Amino acid sequence: MTTPTGVSKARQAVAVKVRGMHAGYGPTTVVRNLDLTVAAGEVVALLGPNGAGKTTTLLTIAGLLPAQSGEVTVLGRAVNAKRPWAAARNGVALVPEERALFFDLTVRENLLLAIRGDRQKAIDSAISYLPALEPLLGRRAGQLSGGEQQMLALARAMASNPKVLLVDEMSLGLAPVIVQRLLPILRTVADDLGLAVVIVEQHIQMALSVADRAVVLSHGDVVLTGSAKELATRRELLESQYLGEAAL
Ligand SMILES: Nc1ncnc2c1ncn2[C@@H]1O[C@H](COP(=O)(O)OP(=O)(O)OP(=O)(O)O)[C@@H](O)[C@H]1O
Ligand SMILES: [Mg+2]
Known part of the structure; x- marks a missing residue:
């Protein structure tokens, strides 16, 4: 979906900026050298097979997991996992996989x-x-x-x-018809309120139908990025990232 015309400059301000981020657990790195920018009012879909590092990426942006290296800033402030409440106060909300x-x-x-x-x-x-x-x-x-x-x-x-909304697998366990009702709400809040939204989603085509851009992770590396429109038409390319994984 294209950005609506007449969007104010403020809405195009960078809300999430990730540069050269490595993230993981203890000594293990599961996301490598990630660059990601999300502007206010923009919806970015973070896609990729199971274990690719999507949840890890969201947890790191939310300040719940320390980045191993690189830069993570939200609304111009460096995210510090030693002060996870600060990220929430700074306007980051995470809808976790398990709903909590x-x-x-x-x-x-x-x-x-x-x-x-x-x-x-x-x-x-x-x-x-x-x-x-x-x-x-x-x-x-x-x-x-x-x-x-x-x-x-x-x-x-x-x-x-929030100013930044991170949504991890909203569709988990839900019928596709429900997902079809819920995902467009994320587009609406991005458009209406200028929220920067990152969605992790297994329903790829549905995610692309509400997102502006997509980033595809595989084994912790970015393997594909592009506008949602462009990626939606290059289905075989997207699917090969998932199928390549399944074949391993
Ligand atoms: N708490 C943890 N401690 C150690 N390793 C972990 C932990 N959580 C996840 N991992 C590992 O990190 C890698 C990335 O996991 P992550 O949860 O980010 O993947 P994902 O892309 O969200 O996958 P899924 O689609 O299955 O939710 C996986 O190999 C996983 O086993
Ligand atoms: Mg996950």
Whole structure:
């Protein structure tokens, strides 16, 4: 999708800047030499087979895992994993793979945990993008369907009023028809609010239909980048990255 015309300069400001980043666990490096720039209002799809390093990349940008080397800045500030709360305060929200909801709390209580400042305004704003949650506000999160839980995880991230939204496999365990409803919401919040959005997604074509650009990782290396439009038409090239992996 192209950037809408008339977008203000502020919206094109760099929100996430990663240069020469190495990341991993202990002495093991699982993402090598990553360069990634995401502008305000832009949606970038981070694609690649299982184990490629997608979650590791999101955790490192969110300040939950220290980069082994290289530069990671969000809204002009260096991300420091020794102060993970600072990244959240700086406007980064991560919707993790496992959703991390409090099942014994209601939908409203889960949302309130994410909010600093005007509570009702933040809830109203989050719910305006996910209206299906409104009648469920008083229900315990553990009694929601998978799709509703994912909506709540997204609403909670939105309620923190982020500038950067990192979404890890929103579609995990969900029917494609639900994914088709949820993914466009990420496009909308990028367009409406100027959020910089990074999505990790196994539904490649659906991800490309809402993203501006895509970066494909394999074994921790960037193997392909391009506009979403261009990559959507070069399906065989994209698929070969995944199939090459499966053949190993
Ligand atoms: N906590 C950890 N400690 C050690 N190694 C890890 C840890 N988490 C992930 N890894 C390894 O790092 C590599 C990259 O994992 P990562 O979770 O980033 O992949 P991914 O692209 O998100 O995969 P998936 O699509 O399966 O979620 C894998 O080889 C994985 O086994
Ligand atoms: Mg992952």
